[in-house]
Amino acid sequence: MIFDGSGNLYGATPYGGIYRTGVVYELTPSGNGWTESNLYSFPNGGAGPYCSLTMDPAGNLYGTTYADGIVNNGGCPFGCGTVFKLAPTGGIWTETDLYDFTGINGDGTRPISNVVFDSSGNLDGTTTFGGSRNGGVVWEITP
Numbered sequence: 493m494i495f496d497g498s499g500n501l502y503g504a505t506p507y508g509g510i511y512r513t514g515v516v517y518e519l520t521p522s523g524n525g526w527t528e529s530n531l532y533s534f535p536n537g538g539a540g541p542y543c544s545l546t547m548d549p550a551g552n553l554y555g556t557t558y559a560d561g562i563v564n565n566g567g568c569p570f571g572c573g574t575v576f577k578l579a580p581t582g583g584i585w586t587e588t589d590l591y592d593f594t595g596i597n598g599d600g601t602r603p604i605s606n607v608v609f610d611s612s613g614n615l616d617g618t619t620t621f622g623g624s625r626n627g628g629v630v631w632e633i634t635p
Contacts, residue, residue, distance in 0.1 A: 509533030514540010
């Protein structure tokens with residue numbers, strides 16, 4: 493989980509939400525406890541995040557999904573996984589897929605690691621499978 497500048501916590505779970513395929517949530521301090529808000533439910537047919545989230549200075553959240561993305565590509569009937577961005581727009585969080593893993597040409601499948609920003613603003617992470625020996629791939633996407 494990660495904190496924002498106001499002391500709110502953000503996290504993700506691969507299950508739960510409207511379709512039980514994962515949710516990103518916020519915990520806000522209130523009184524003697526915390527109040528939970530579901531910010532985004534992942535769509536039906538995919539699989540949500542197994543990772544921690546990363547936040548940019550503008551308050552956008554980034555992570556990966558284990559499945560989802562391009563379906564039936566690279567031997568992944570439910571998609572090989574995605575890198576996503578969640579942006580708060582007028583009180584509603586909007587999800588954008590920044591990259592869909594294909595399992596083809598060595599780009600990997602099943603990302604479950606955390607994503608991090610490097611000093612140049614690129615997002616970096618790893619996949620569980622893929623690569624020349626099918627042991628996973630270290631990837632980087634550039635804005």
